[in-house]
Amino acid sequence: MSEISGKIPGKDFYLRDTSEVARDLIGKVLSRRTRDGLISGRIVETEAYLQEGDTASHSYPGLTKRNAPMFEEGGTLYIYKIYGIHLCANIVTGKKGSGSAVLIRACEPLEGISRMKINRGTANERILMKGPGNCAKAFGFSLNDNFKKLFSDEIFILDDGYSAYGIIESPRIGISKSAELNLRYFMKASPFVSGKKFSIRN
DNA sequence: AACATGATCAACT
């Protein structure tokens, strides 16, 4: 029941190449503090969206109302709605104005699992945080969380000393533009990664 | 018209 302990990476962590940040976020813990306690998940799958040469990035057309958080400084939260239904959570990287971010695609549920089950409307832990839309929903993110910092008391990244292993690089999922870039990172051994088929038992 | 998705269901191996 005790909270996970560790260090909260500072701003510098996010002021690096987006692909490096995306890779280094694998194995870190993402946490959100709610009235009911912490909701935490270990990140097992990410995708990098770059400033230059990446036509799939929301920032590619330039600043808009929707993508404005993406142009904030590294360590900012960017939440967007996709297909009119789902929310996706991103961590902004680089200097203010660079327009790059890391999409959180999947996590392993750690804390607040009963809360996640309510948020998601399913009891199957295997798929609670599988996929970007499911991940955001399990955490209970909303568009109001845009612009929040990942160093805050409410939402933060935690390095609890876990070292990820067997990280694979691959093309990103669900995009048609710039599909040749290998900017997806995931932990091969994790059953919580999206885009794979697993038996639905529990 | 396309979109950084997910749930469901039919049909198949």
Add this chain to the structure above:
DNA sequence: GTTGATCATGTTT
């Protein structure tokens, strides 16, 4: 068990 079609639904180009 796995694959593929379909749909839900709002915002941006």
